[in-house]
Amino acid sequence: MARTIKEIQDSIIDSLQQESGLSLSTSKVAEWRLWTYVFAVVVHTFEIILDMFRIEVDTLVEKVTPGTVRWYAEMCYRFQNGHELLFDDKKAMLYYPEDNPDARIIKVVAIREETNRLVIKAAKWDPDGNIVPLSLEERYNFTGYIDAIKFAGVDTTIVSTTEDKIRYNLEVYYDPAVPLTQINTDVSAALDTFKSSQGFDSMIYRQRFIDAVMDVPGVTTCNLLTMERKGATDEDFSPVDICAELESGYFEYDITSRLVFKSVKELEI
Secondary structure (H helix, E strand, C coil): CCCCHHHHHHHHHHHHHHHCCCCCCCCCCCHHHHHHHHHHHHHHHHHHHHHHHHHHHHHHHHHHCCCCHHHHHHHHHCCCCCCCCEEECCCCEEECCCCCHHHCCCCEEEEEEECCEEEEEEEEECCCCCEECCCHHHHHHHHHHHHHHCCCCCEEEEECCCCEEEEEEEEEEECCCCCHHHHHHHHHHHHHHHHHCCCCCCEEEHHHHHHHHHCCCCEEEEEEEEEEEECCCCCCCEECCCEEECCCCCEEECCCCEEEEEEHHHCCC
């Protein structure tokens, strides 16, 4: 993790004072101190670049390492409906003879690791950009593809069903210096972003929902009174206390959700 500029500069100053044997000015605006700051900034920038490079490499390694959850997710996105997988005798790998982006129908993937089993939840986009389940034929083809690429001995279950419903009752307290219309627009956008940024684990977390709203400029605090989930096979909504697994791997907000905006001045202290 990158050190702060002050930490680096202090380290340089300590080394100079202990090892140089020079009589250095103690003035805080001495030229030599300015040079230590310049070098500290350069080193700090370099360490930030190294951190970013390490994160990028770790992400790529996790994605391309066969057998990891990210690898399975990446392979799901590479599925081409209606195209036959071929086997390369020289590389001992399965491949598609042509790359057809239009045939890559899988747009949403969530994977859950269970005992000796992977549950793969997948969906596609309809022409209007809405997330919808795979058709019977698409699901059959996708299941065959997964059976072909998966590791020997790994059991998989393919799930592609209609979205879960999330119903919430949320009070948002905002700074009255910010226009209510702006707060309303930004909070709605934040909720949409939260919905579309679900991870590979097909879980929804109550605190992350709150954090998404709290990150909106102008929002002082919020009170999530209730949060409930209903899957395709559930008869009714059930409360989300800390987190809940999404049956379909994705969700839509229920139209009966309640979002109320209040000025922070209305808080009772």
